[in-house]
Amino acid sequence: MSKPVPRPAPESAPYWNAAKEHKLELPRCNACGAFWFPPSQSCPHCLAADFAFVPVSGRGKVFSFVTFHRVYHPAFEQEVPYVVALVELEEGPRLLTNIVGIELDKVACEMPVKVTFDDTGDGVSVPKFMPA
Amino acid sequence: MVMIEPSRDLRDTCAIVGIGNSRLGRVPGVSSLDLLVEAMRNAIADAGLKVSDIDGIVCRGPDDSYCHHQRVGERLGINTRFSTTLDNGGASQILSVALATMAIKAGLATTVICGYGRDAWSRTHVNEEARVRNETRPESQRAQEFGPEYGYFGAVAAHAFGATRHMHLYGTTRDQFGHIAVAFREHALRNPDAQMKKPLTLEQYHEGKLIVAPFGLFDCSLRSDAAGAVIVTSRERAKDLRQPPVSIKGFASWNNTTGWFNNDNMVVTAAKQSGEAAYKMAGVGPDDVDTAQIYDCFTYMVLAQLEDYGFCKKGEGGPFVASGALRMGGRLPTNTSGGQLSESHAEGMLQVVEGARQMRHTYPAERQVKDAEIALVSGHGGNQVCHSTLILGRA
Numbered sequence: 023m024s025k026p027v028p029r030p031a032p033e034s035a036p037y038w039n040a041a042k043e044h045k046l047e048l049p050r051c052n053a054c055g056a057f058w059f060p061p062s063q064s065c066p067h068c069l070a071a072d073f074a075f076v077p078v079s080g081r082g083k084v085f086s087f088v089t090f091h092r093v094y095h096p097a098f099e100q101e102v103p104y105v106v107a108l109v110e111l112e113e114g115p116r117l118l119t120n121i122v123g124i125e126l127d128k129v130a131c132e133m134p135v136k137v138t139f140d141d142t143g144d145g146v147s148v149p150k151f152m153p154a
Numbered sequence: 155m156v157m158i159e160p161s162r163d164l165r166d167t168c169a170i171v172g173i174g175n176s177r178l179g180r181v182p183g184v185s186s187l188d189l190l191v192e193a194m195r196n197a198i199a200d201a202g203l204k205v206s207d208i209d210g211i212v213c214r215g216p217d218d219s220y221c222h223h224q225r226v227g228e229r230l231g232i233n234t235r236f237s238t239t240l241d242n243g244g245a246s247q248i249l250s251v252a253l254a255t256m257a258i259k260a261g262l263a264t265t266v267i268c269g270y271g272r273d274a275w276s277r278t279h280v281n282e283e284a285r286v287r288n289e290t291r292p293e294s295q296r297a298q299e300f301g302p303e304y305g306y307f308g309a310v311a312a313h314a315f316g317a318t319r320h321m322h323l324y325g326t327t328r329d330q331f332g333h334i335a336v337a338f339r340e341h342a343l344r345n346p347d348a349q350m351k352k353p354l355t356l357e358q359y360h361e362g363k364l365i366v367a368p369f370g371l372f373d374c375s376l377r378s379d380a381a382g383a384v385i386v387t388s389r390e391r392a393k394d395l396r397q398p399p400v401s402i403k404g405f406a407s408w409n410n411t412t413g414w415f416n417n418d419n420m421v422v423t424a425a426k427q428s429g430e431a432a433y434k435m436a437g438v439g440p441d442d443v444d445t446a447q448i449y450d451c452f453t454y455m456v457l458a459q460l461e462d463y464g465f466c467k468k469g470e471g472g473p474f475v476a477s478g479a480l481r482m483g484g485r486l487p488t489n490t491s492g493g494q495l496s497e498s499h500a501e502g503m504l505q506v507v508e509g510a511r512q513m514r515h516t517y518p519a520e521r522q523v524k525d526a527e528i529a530l531v532s533g534h535g536g537n538q539v540c541h542s543t544l545i546l547g548r549a
Contacts, residue, residue, distance in 0.1 A: 028299035038299075060300055066412075086322070086420065088314040089367040094287055094307035103367075106306045108315060108415055116415050120304050131322035148303050 025097040027144045034061040036075045041147045044139040047075040048115060059115035080137035081154055082111040087121065087129050105129050109151050123152035160406060160435040168255040169392040169399035169549060170510045172201025172267075172385030178498035179349035180275050181379035186216050190271030191229045193381035197267065201385050202396030208385070210236040210257055210266030212250040214501075216273075218292045226269075236263035243535025244449055244501040245407060246270065247382075248542035251506060252405040254386040264387060270503040271381025278377050288377070309451065310374055311366040312538055316420035317454035318368055323421065323469065328368055330472035331453035332359035335372040335495055337480040338450065342492025344521050349376055350496040373453040375494035382503035384510055389549070400513040403528070404436025404545040414538040423455070424541030425462035425532055432543035436528075440464035443545075444526035445512050446486055447505035449534040450493040459532055460486075463543075487523045502533040506544065513548045 030038045040047035048057045053070035057078065064071045087107035093099050105121045107129065121129050122138065135151040142148060174196025176189040184192075190213065198205055211234050215222025223237040236257040240246040247270050254266035274290050288308060289296065301307070320326050336356055342348035354372060362371035392399035408427035410419040433439055440463055450456045457471035465486055466474040480488040491497045491508040498504060509529040515522060526548070533542040 025305070026302035028303045030299055034299060086315045086319040088311050088318060089364070090305055090311065091364040091367060092310075094289075095302070095305065096286070098305045101305060103364075104305055106304050106311060118300055118304060118306055118415070131319065142303075146303075150304075 023097045024144070025142065026095065027142065027146055028148070033063050037061050038146065040075060041139065041149055042145070044147060045077055046080045046137050046149055047077050048113065049073045050076040057111075057113040057115050059117060078111055078113045082109045082135055082151070084108070084121065084129065084131055084133045084135060085110040085116055086131060089126060107151065109135055117149070120150045121152070122150050158431070160404070160431045162435060162437065164255055164259055165403055165435055165437060166401045166547070167389055168258050168386050168402045169389050170251070170384045170402065170546070171387050171392045171395045171397055171399055172197040172203060173507055173510050174198075174200055174383045175347065175504060175507055176271060176381040178347050178380045179378055182276055184273070184379065186271045186273040186381070187225055187229065189273065189379060189381035190226065190269050190383065193271060193383040194226070194230065194267055194269055197269070197383040197385050200397065203265065203385065205230055205232055207265050208232055208267050209234050210254060210263035212238055212240065212253050212266055212268045214240045214246040214250065214270045217290065217295055234263075236266065242407075242540040242542070243537070244451065245533040245535045245540035245542040247502040247506055248405060248531060248533040248544040249407060251384065251386060251402065251544055252407075252542070255402050255405070258386065258388055264391065266386045267383060268386060269381060269383030270500055272500060273379045274499065275377045275379045308366075310369055312414060313452045313455055314366045314369045315415070316458065317452070319421050320454065320458065321368065324472065326457065326472040328360070328370070329356070330476045331368075331373055331457065332356045333476045333478075334450070334453040334456050334480065335359050337475075337478075338489045338493040339496045340481060341490050342496035345491045345497055348492045348497040349378055350492065369452060369454075372495070375451045375499045376496070378498035378500065380498035380500040380504065382500050382507040384506055392549070398514045398516070399549040400510045401547040401549040402544070403438065403547045404432045404434070405543060406431030406435060407540070407542040409541065410539040419539060421458065422468065423458050423462050423534070424539060425459040425534070425543065428541040428543045429463040432545050436545040436547070438528055438545060442528050443486065443530045445490060445509070445523040445529045446488045447490070447509040447529065447531045448488055448493070449502050449505060449532045450489055450495050451534065453495070455534060456488070459534070460488075463530065463532070482520075482523070490521065490523060501535060505531050505533070509544065509546050513546050515548065
């Protein structure tokens with residue numbers, strides 16, 4: 023069984039379209055300059071509706087993480103145990119993601135990471151993170 | 155945000171006069187609605203009231219329900235003055251008591267029944283797929299992106315993020331989480347209605363399989379078919395009723411609606427602001443609280459809330475729970491009926507039920523928190539950020 027494919031809400035379509043081209047882009051407010059996530063059509067910092075999707079550095083650090091041992095979906099039966107992390111980008115927003123390219127027990131809070139893209143074969147590319 | 159001063163006009167004006175629970179645990183073939191009605195019938199009988207005395211219903215329904223209070227009223231066979239259905243997840247149950255109190259004080263009702271029932275064990279055991287997914291919410295309520303593609307599912311993982319962060323910041327350990335699970339199991343063994351019947355040692359806690367680390371099996375609350383209900387009326391009316399009234403001293407809510415993953419919300423929970431306001435309404439502080447009934451969806455959430463309610467400092471929850479403080483005879487006997495970890499999980503409703511029962515002083519000595527005058531009850535839910543606090547007193 024294949025893994026669930028993201029089903030984007032209208033406001034997050036640009037995020038996934040950029041990811042397809044291996045670019046990490048987040049909404050940034052043209053009024054106050056803040057980035058935010060998840061995407062929405064007004065700025066949660068100043069409520070301005072004038073914004074654009076802008077490339078970010080792709081660098082950040084692990085804010086927190088968990089390790090799945092239990093299988094909740096059959097597609098992850100071969101994956102357990104795997105890490106799901108919350109990565110805080112240099113630009114501020116936090117992204118839920120997987121940490122790849124590292125042994126499980128080496129993942130730690132505050133560890134520096136950088137983005138990498140996982141092409142799923144469904145025409146979708148999922149941003150993940152690896153040690154920086 | 156401006157500072158507010160909660161009104162003291164509501165302190166000690168209303169009381170809980172009827173308390174009931176349904177059968178708890180695995181109750182196949184009974185809907186969540188019928189479990190709720192079972193708990194309500196028990197509460198009405200306990201109070202010595204006629205159902206026609208009830209003129210308000212404040213409840214919560216399953217996640218896919220519509221106007222649940224209407225279905226409850228139909229089953230109870232009554233028309234009502236003030237009725238509604240709440241939607242704050244596990245924080246709803248205390249809010250139902252708060253709203254009942256406000257409605258009575260406003261003269262919009264005299265006697266309001268509050269409750270919540272769920273069929274979470276049955277719902278997650280209808281077939282193998284439901285058991286694997288272990289999800290009580292309907293498909294339409296689940297994340298469609300920014301989660302499932304990463305293998306991120308369920309409440310265990312959401313709360314485990316907070317546990318990891320707390321462990322990182324303060325050196326909190328799984329062993330300390332274990333003390334919470336063991337204490338509540340000890341309490342459940344004295345409760346004949348409790349779902350869990352076998353003792354749990356700290357060693358067995360560590361042997362429990364990992365679910366979503368740092369949480370293992372015994373860090374996680376139960377899947378239960380379970381319901382609870384309480385009846386609220388004015389202190390004046392309460393005088394003539396059958397049971398010793400339990401005074402509603404204070405309540406408040408706080409919602410970290412900026413999100414669990416933002417700011418420090420996963421470590422400093424909404425129990426902090428919700429507790430501070432409830433303490434003010436009640437005119438008490440953490441040192442006055444004799445027993446706590448804390449929303450224990452996971453062990454870590456007990457530890458974090460105890461800190462946020464001021465029973466110890468932020469970061470000192472680990473040593474506090476490991477000291478034996480939560481056991482009967484300890485500094486703060488907590489979840490004295492076994493909690494959601496060992497009694498049954500009705501999303502905070504059974505915490506309200508147990509807090510009220512402790513204030514009646516009708517338990518046998520082994521279950522009664524000795525000389526308890528003040529009980530604090532917490533409710534937490536709605537994607538981890540909605541919180542409510544209720545402070546009850548011996549009338």
